[in-house]
Amino acid sequence: MKKQKIVLFISVISIIMCMLVPSIYHTISYAQAARASDEQLIARAINGEARGEPYEGQVAVGAVILNRVASADFPNTVAGVIYQPGAFTAVSDGQINVPIDPSSSVVKAARDAINGWDPTGGALYYWNPQTATSKWIWSRQVLKVIGKHYFGK
């Protein structure tokens, strides 16, 4: 009898948790996305896309975002480029909303990219050859390989 009560209690609690967790998660992430400035946005994109990459590769991802802003083929703002549907996996899976440590290397990388460092030689695209699903991406000219990423235009 006692055991059954415990089972019931645990079930009810876990069901309530299941219902609550997604809604809590949503409120937090939206609130933070609204406050993020360009530097934050770029840093977060780098964090989602190239966290484990060498520093050069992190700056390179930031540079690709800024090259896109300057290009006629892409939106003209940082937010426009980053949130362009289907452009970055870090946006599609919500990693863009994960807060980052202000002293982490991705923030420094974002700043270097904003200050004009472009290790890619003017790339507009990058992809991981091991996981890239788009055939089209292989029609791009490869400019440079940094870490796991190919950079091209």
Place this chain on the structure above:
Amino acid sequence: MGKFREKMLDWKKRLSDRHMYSVTVVIIAVVAAWGIYQYKRSADLRQELDNQYNRAFYEMVGYVQNIEVLLMKSMISATPQMVSETLKEAWHQANLAQTNLGQLPVTQEVLANTSKFLSQVGDFAYALDRQNIAGKEITEDQYKQLEQLHQYSVNLHEALNNLQASISEGRINWKELANKGTELFKKQSQSMTSQLFSDIDKTFQEFPTLIYDGPFSDHMTSLKPKGLTGKDLTVEEAKEKLKKFFGEDKVASIEHTGEVKADTLPAYNFKITFKDRPEDEFASADVTKKGGQVIWMLYNRDVGQETLDVDKVKEIGREFLESRGYKSMKDTYYVKEDSTATVNYAYEQDGVVVYPDLIKVKIALDNGEIVGFESKGYIMNHTERDIPEPKFTEEEIKSNFMAKRELKAVGLAIIPTNFGTEIFCYELKGNFNGKDFLVYVNAETGREEQVLIIINTPEGILTL
């Protein structure tokens, strides 16, 4: 296996117990309610998203229609003022159309040409508008291009109208379009040949000084570097250059890690480690194959307690440049971040600041070490210029542009345009309502070319 069977039987027995039975029913009911709630919620979100997509799409169709009408009007209008007004509006509408296009759940590759078309319409309209304001009439060639662009906007509008009909009748939904239905966009994107765009690009080269804004990176990437001389270097020779760049006594090892196959600046990529430093604290750098110039270098190390002020590190940076063969560099602006200062240096020729020949040096504020270097501007643009005598005197410029403002400094400068060309200007630094600003006045035509607001922050001096 036997144990499992036993357990199942035990469960069955327990289930027949009245108490357990009701518990199970409650759990199932709650789970079902939760499921329905989640389903409804996701359906609502889906709907909300579809509505947003529809709004973006309908608005875009509207803007494209406006562009078409405005281009038409600009060809009909007889007075320069009217032409100017309609073109400015076309530029504005093209920007809005592009913003909305960017919100649609269709991938970049499919829309590249449509997007490009819109920015080219916008930039072309803007360029013609500026030309118009400067008092030059639209040439026959430009008129033809306007006609051509108009024809494309008609086609685009028609294609979008068809798509709009399909969407509103429910034959296509956005989810489908995002996944596989992108053929529709592809087809009509392809109908706009790239020929047209390269033609437009060519026209732009003929009146380059007219534009400041407008993204023309396609055009820019085809430029040839002016600051590179010498023969192509081997990897070993490039390593030697890099060793000298860092200082031979500092470098522990240099590893060739790859190449940059860019058309404009082919380069070698290196990883550099230092003596008395851990292996994982390394610098990266690209060195041009031709001439062996360092394009950029980054050394990401933790910077300790700040001991140097910005004035001191500006001097350190200048001395560094001098010793590496970059003579006559003048510091201009700087940013201070993460205990480092990034200082911009511009080349100075006969007292004229040449802003296109730009080098950025990042200096650690703990010990004055150079932790970053970027010289693409210098490599692309640097050359000895033929600087003409200004056609206007300093006094004339001052009285024309600074009569009602407090003037703080005046000098001569060469500033870049977005087209790889340069303008010889007076640089007037003034103050208005407590804010410093810079005005650039063409030293040969007396035209006001650019206004920049200087922002003084504890982190540095920036311009807007």
